Amino acid sequence: MSVEREVKIYGQVYRVRGDNPERIGRVAAHVDKMMTDLLGGPGRGLSTKGAVLTALNVAEEGQAYRDEVDQLLHNVRQRMEELLGLLPE
Numbered sequence: 001m002s003v004e005r006e007v008k009i010y011g012q013v014y015r016v017r018g019d020n021p022e023r024i025g026r027v028a029a030h031v032d033k034m035m036t037d038l039l040g041g042p043g044r045g046l047s048t049k050g051a052v053l054t055a056l057n058v059a060e061e062g063q064a065y066r067d068e069v070d071q072l073l074h075n076v077r078q079r080m081e082e083l084l085g086l087l088p089e
Helices: 021-039 048-086
Strands: 003-009 012-018
16 A cells, blocks of 8 residues: 655655655655765755765665675575485485
């Protein structure tokens, strides 16, 4: 079920739709923190360049997590094959 939630990111209020209002809030807070860390306070204004830099940082963070999960899955599969090889036939 899709819900709408109001969030504040970099001094601006947005209405965001999603399935999980708590997650929407966490994601919005994370993006707000990244923008503030990268660009300074909201009083400095938002440029397209600032938004793109923030998007790149969020995407890189997500890719790093995906890479880590892929490596963990590879390790689990490898270990599972080793353990299956130890079973009597």
